[in-house]
Amino acid sequence: xxxxMMNCKEATKLLSEKRDRPLSSKEKTSLxxxxxxxxxxxxxxxxxDSISVYAQSYIKGKDDDE
Amino acid sequence: MTQNPKSKPSSDSAKGESAGxxxxxxxxxxxxxxxxxxxxxxxxxxxxAEDAVQDALIGALKNAGNFKRRAALKTWVFAILKNKIAxxxxxxxxxxxxxxxxxxxQEEDNMxxxxxxxxxxxxxxxxxxxGHPQEAVKQDHFWRVFETCLHALPENQAxxxxxxxxxxxxxxxxxxxxxxxxxxxxxxxxxxxxRLRECLENKWFLKGENTEARIL
Numbered sequence: 001x002x003x004x005m006m007n008c009k010e011a012t013k014l015l016s017e018k019r020d021r022p023l024s025s026k027e028k029t030s031l032x033x034x035x036x037x038x039x040x041x042x043x044x045x046x047x048x049d050s051i052s053v054y055a056q057s058y059i060k061g062k063d064d065d066e
Numbered sequence: 067m068t069q070n071p072k073s074k075p076s077s078d079s080a081k082g083e084s085a086g087x088x089x090x091x092x093x094x095x096x097x098x099x100x101x102x103x104x105x106x107x108x109x110x111x112x113x114x115a116e117d118a119v120q121d122a123l124i125g126a127l128k129n130a131g132n133f134k135r136r137a138a139l140k141t142w143v144f145a146i147l148k149n150k151i152a153x154x155x156x157x158x159x160x161x162x163x164x165x166x167x168x169x170x171x172q173e174e175d176n177m178x179x180x181x182x183x184x185x186x187x188x189x190x191x192x193x194x195x196x197g198h199p200q201e202a203v204k205q206d207h208f209w210r211v212f213e214t215c216l217h218a219l220p221e222n223q224a225x226x227x228x229x230x231x232x233x234x235x236x237x238x239x240x241x242x243x244x245x246x247x248x249x250x251x252x253x254x255x256x257x258x259x260x261r262l263r264e265c266l267e268n269k270w271f272l273k274g275e276n277t278e279a280r281i282l
Contacts (some may be wrong), residue, residue: 007185009177016256020230020237021248040192047263050199054212055231057203059104059144 006030011041015048088127088139097140098123101147107228108151110221118154122147148233155229155243173257180260193263196271208270215265223258230255 006014011034014027023031035042088094098119105115126143180191187193202208216224226244229235235243241251 007181008187009181009185012260013252013256016259017252020252020255039195040187043193043195044263047193047196047199047267048259050196051259051262051266052231053200054203055228058209058212059141059148059232 006034008034008038008041011035011038012044015041015045019048019052094123097143101144104144104228104232105147105151107216107224108233109154110225114154118147118150122150152233152235155235156239176257176261180264191264194267194272196267199271202270211266211270215262215269218265219258219261223254223261226251226254227258227262 011031014023014031015035017023018031035045101119101122102115105118106112109115109118122143125146180188182188216227219227226240229240230237237248237251240246241248
């Protein structure tokens with residue numbers, strides 16, 4: 001990352017990748033800096049969590065609790 | 067993963083009416099449909115998918131113990147199926163053509179619709195606050211939307227997404243079994259997630275029936 005100020009495209013890419021690989025501390029810092037100021041990317045991050053939860057609920061008998 | 071599909075759940079309760087779930091033809095038929103859907107998305111080859119489902123069901127029928135809840139039985143049967151699919155994928159059979167993994171032009175168009183030239187969100191594409199996302203799982207209609215969005219993904223993206231988020235295969239394992247690079251995998255998963263979240267937001271969270279979401 002060339003500067004500490006990353007844009008939303010870069011931030012969301014890292015927010016996706018952190019689910020598949022560990023981020024470097026430099027990446028983590030820039031990401032933290034960005035999401036602190038960007039509510040849209042914060043929402044994106046939470047949505048990624050939700051999607052993982054949905055994926056697991058989907059195959060674990062979501063509609064059948066009897 | 068914590069569950070071990072080989073071991074029977076240690077339910078010591080008496081054989082209630084729920085014990086014979088797999089002998090309930092309606093339940094079995096529904097389960098089979100769901101399993102097949104899942105397997106087909108993973109293994110583009112239909113007959114391989116049928117085989118995996120068949121094997122998993124036979125294994126399940128052989129060992130079906132007592133399950134207090136159908137959900138527990140379903141989890142267990144899917145765990146068996148997940149293992150069958152993972153075995154097939156691990157055998158190194160390459161169902162994803164590396165060359166067809168990236169459809170660059172089309173994907174760039176999609177990215178341009180989401181992000182401005184400076185890489186920030188277009189105003190109307192900014193992800194919204196989904197409110198209480200856990201409430202959605204209780205609603206049948208949400209799951210229909212979820213399936214619609216999943217099936218709207220380009221096939222290769224859907225398959226990788228399911229390998230990662232449904233079967234929870236390790237990223238390295240996926241790259242090895244499909245013979246794709248790590249960066250390819252990351253890009254594909256990123257695009258799948260971008261599409262999926264956009265679809266869920268537009269088709270569910272910002273719809274009238276769900277008033278939780280607010281654009282902040």
